[in-house]
Amino acid sequence: MATFVIEGGHKLHGSITPQGAKNEALQVLCAVLLTKETVVIDNLPNILDVNNLIDLLASIGVTVEKLSKGKFAFTAANLDTAYLRSADFLKKCNKLRGSVMLIGPLLARLGEVTYAKPGGDKIGRRRLDTHFQGMVNLGATFEYDQDLLAYRFDGKHLKGCYMLLDEASVTGTANIIMASVLAEGTTTIYNAACEPYVQQLCRLLNNMGAKISGVGSNLLTIEGVKSLHGAQHKLLPDMIEVGSFIGMAAITGSELRIKEAGIKDLGIIPDAFRRLGIRIEEEGDDLVIPAQEHYQIESFLDGSILTVADAPWPGLTPDLLSVLLVVATQAKGSVLIHQKMFESRLFFVDKLIDMGAQIILCDPHRAVVVGHDHTRQLKRNNMTSPDIRAGIAMLIAAMSAEGTSRIDHIDQIDRGYEDIESRLNALGACIRREE
Numbered sequence: 001m002a003t004f005v006i007e008g009g010h011k012l013h014g015s016i017t018p019q020g021a022k023n024e025a026l027q028v029l030c031a032v033l034l035t036k037e038t039v040v041i042d043n044l045p046n047i048l049d050v051n052n053l054i055d056l057l058a059s060i061g062v063t064v065e066k067l068s069k070g071k072f073a074f075t076a077a078n079l080d081t082a083y084l085r086s087a088d089f090l091k092k093c094n095k096l097r098g099s100v101m102l103i104g105p106l107l108a109r110l111g112e113v114t115y116a117k118p119g120g121d122k123i124g125r126r127r128l129d130t131h132f133q134g135m136v137n138l139g140a141t142f143e144y145d146q147d148l149l150a151y152r153f154d155g156k157h158l159k160g161c162y163m164l165l166d167e168a169s170v171t172g173t174a175n176i177i178m179a180s181v182l183a184e185g186t187t188t189i190y191n192a193a194c195e196p197y198v199q200q201l202c203r204l205l206n207n208m209g210a211k212i213s214g215v216g217s218n219l220l221t222i223e224g225v226k227s228l229h230g231a232q233h234k235l236l237p238d239m240i241e242v243g244s245f246i247g248m249a250a251i252t253g254s255e256l257r258i259k260e261a262g263i264k265d266l267g268i269i270p271d272a273f274r275r276l277g278i279r280i281e282e283e284g285d286d287l288v289i290p291a292q293e294h295y296q297i298e299s300f301l302d303g304s305i306l307t308v309a310d311a312p313w314p315g316l317t318p319d320l321l322s323v324l325l326v327v328a329t330q331a332k333g334s335v336l337i338h339q340k341m342f343e344s345r346l347f348f349v350d351k352l353i354d355m356g357a358q359i360i361l362c363d364p365h366r367a368v369v370v371g372h373d374h375t376r377q378l379k380r381n382n383m384t385s386p387d388i389r390a391g392i393a394m395l396i397a398a399m400s401a402e403g404t405s406r407i408d409h410i411d412q413i414d415r416g417y418e419d420i421e422s423r424l425n426a427l428g429a430c431i432r433r434e435e
Contacts, residue, residue: 037230130172297333
């Protein structure tokens with residue numbers, strides 16, 4: 001197990017380019033199973049979750065060719081149906097949350113799939129009802145195999161229909177879209193997730209010959225087609241990395257340029273940081289964060305304490321609340337952080353409290369942060385990363401802290417951030433990896 005040793009108090013300077021979007025990568029990689037022809041995907045980040053999914057695709061029988069850094073060609077001409085029923089396949093699925101999105105394309109392509117409950121971040125209950133009910137709506141059946149500890153799906157004759165999703169699940173929407181593109185007839189999905197990454201999946205599928213309309217809205221219409229062909233696709237910049245870099249610059253009082261940030265696809269993210277008092281300038285497609293010794297949290301118009309909460313797109317992504325919370329510890333003023341979607345994502349704040357942060361954890365979903373206004377530095381601490389987003393939040397806290405901190409279990413951070421210590425050290429950070 002690897003560890004980060006972080007010497008805090010170093011300012012950052014220079015520019016950094018965000019990696020390709022992790023969450024988009026997991027969706028479009030699953031989509032390559034929908035055609036026998038070659039799909040080329042560019043800007044893939046070199047991170048654990050993406051590499052594990054590529055390895056899983058190769059095990060299934062997909063031919064994988066690396067064309068250049070971050071650019072791969074995938075050809076799913078001959079799938080290994082025997083392997084898809086093997087214990088090794090189920091074991092690999094169990095270790096990767098994104099593998100749940102294999103259900104839709106494999107059902108559409110083969111008419112059946114056996115699938116184990118996926119792994120991923122330990123951030124509370126993450127139900128799969130939307131995924132499973134979507135397959136049932138299209139005419140599939142499933143049962144739980146107690147011996148295999150896995151679900152068996154049968155969907156040899158998928159038919160389009162109207163469905164109203166019980167929640168705007170991003171991965172659930174992606175799964176249903178991929179199952180629908182080859183189904184007979186027309187599928188209408190209402191209350192669909194409309195995040196930029198879902199839009200990107202739809203654009204790739206349309207380039208492959210699918211007929212999806214309503215892209216960018218929560219009402220999608222999919223006309224089933226007989227087959228799909230190859231295509232080329234480039235991932236968006238990772239909005240979570242962009243937000244993480246904004247947070248690092250702010251809390252360390254650094255000036256930083258985030259190049260090719262994909263501003264038009266960031267939605268409300270820059271404004272969420274601006275509400276904490278952080279100045280963000282836009283130059284072309286670059287974000288520039290000027291050095292600030294102080295930043296003051298806004299209040300609502302009636303003078304009440306600001307609440308920052310996650311919501312389905314175009315609301316604020318839950319993946320950045322941990323970063324916003326850490327940044328608020330050094331702001332002037334107070335803010336309520338409300339994590340609505342996951343009940344365990346705020347439990348890492350006890351480590352920040354140990355570092356001297358003034359945080360009141362109200363319940364599993366809400367925390368009040370009283371900022372120090374940089375009058376007191378956070379103190380060094382030894383921590384363990386429970387998930388990707390808490391891990392990067394701990395790293396940001398350690399970068400601003402007095403003294404040397406340690407973060408164990410950093411493979412969680414590696415799941416979502418490519419070569420993060422080298423990239424930050426090039427900006428002036430002092431982070432050492434110990435195996």
